[in-house]
Amino acid sequence: MEFADIFNAFGSAVTLIEALPRILPFEDAEASDALTKSYKKRGIDVITGATVKQGTAGADKVTLEVEAGGAARKIESAVVLMAAGRALNTEEIGLKQCGIQLRDGGFIKADRNLQTEVPGYYAIGDVAGAPMLAHKGFREGVYVAELLGGKRSHPIRYDNVPSVTYCHPEVASIGLTEDQCKERKLGYVVGRFPFSANGRARGTGETEGFVKIIRDEKYGEILGAHIVGAQASELIHELAVARENEYTVEEVELAIHAHPTMSEAVAEAALDSLGRVLHI
Secondary structure, eight states: OHHHHHHHHTTOOOEEEOSSSSSSTTSOHHHHHHHHHHHHHTTOEEEOSEEEEEEEEOSSOEEEEEEETTEEEEEEESOOOOOOOOOOOOSSSSHHHHTOOBOGGGOBOOOTTSBOSSTTOBOOGGGGOSSOOHHHHHHHHHHHHHHHTTOOOOOOOGGGOOEEEOSSSOEEEEEOOHHHHHHTTOOEEEEEEEGGGOHHHHHHTOOOOEEEEEEETTTOBEEEEEEESTTHHHHHHHHHHHHHTTOBHHHHHHSOOOSSOTTHHHHHHHHHHTTOOOOO
16 A cells, blocks of 8 residues: 555556455455545556456566456556565574474464463564554563563553554554444444544645544444544544543543644544534
8 A cells, every 4th residue: 555655656657456355455444445535536546356367577567467357457567566465584583493383374372471382482573463563563572571570561452553554645543443343243333524624634735534433332432443634643542542541432522632633533523423523
């Protein structure tokens, strides 16, 4: 996603090929749809549900034979960038010699305190398991350091690690998607607020996107939050704090948000989930 955004900004013609039915398949469907529309509006050719059957490299171009939606097409480009996820580096770092075991996926086998089956060896970061994100690995490092120092460390809530896609518009999320809520048969209510109705966004011309909050229907706990738009990578952390402390949408809304700020959209989305949105 990010490289497609970067090269499009450089003025390159970009074709984005995704094997799954939509881009950002692990994000909320509304966020995925919003970014797809934004990319297409900017001239990025987005092809989903696609399979690359063959690639041929010539002297000055690469030709891909792609099948999507039952139709075949040829795509010619100067360069092909394959960005198909992260790979672990656990094969040749001496784990076997130390007696450290691996689990499914090549991750290092460790307990809830990140200690391996070999005393004195801990696993943090990508090798410890998903999500494979720098900030998650950093927190695991702090957690282990505190354990080794004899301090009672705060348990890591892996369902509360924020995810950010650094493109334009930015996409940020935490917690459950709406589809996941449906799969778990949870009672939930959705609140939304578009940046097109936010004073700061209108003043700076950054009106693309929205804040979406999914709350528990009965108790108001925040089950998930999804932001598409400018500063999404910053705005998501208010909701990370709320989830870490099990705040309700009422408690988020009660905090006074300065005007004009992008963060007002968070409070408005919380209000919308309660049926009390003000500025729309």
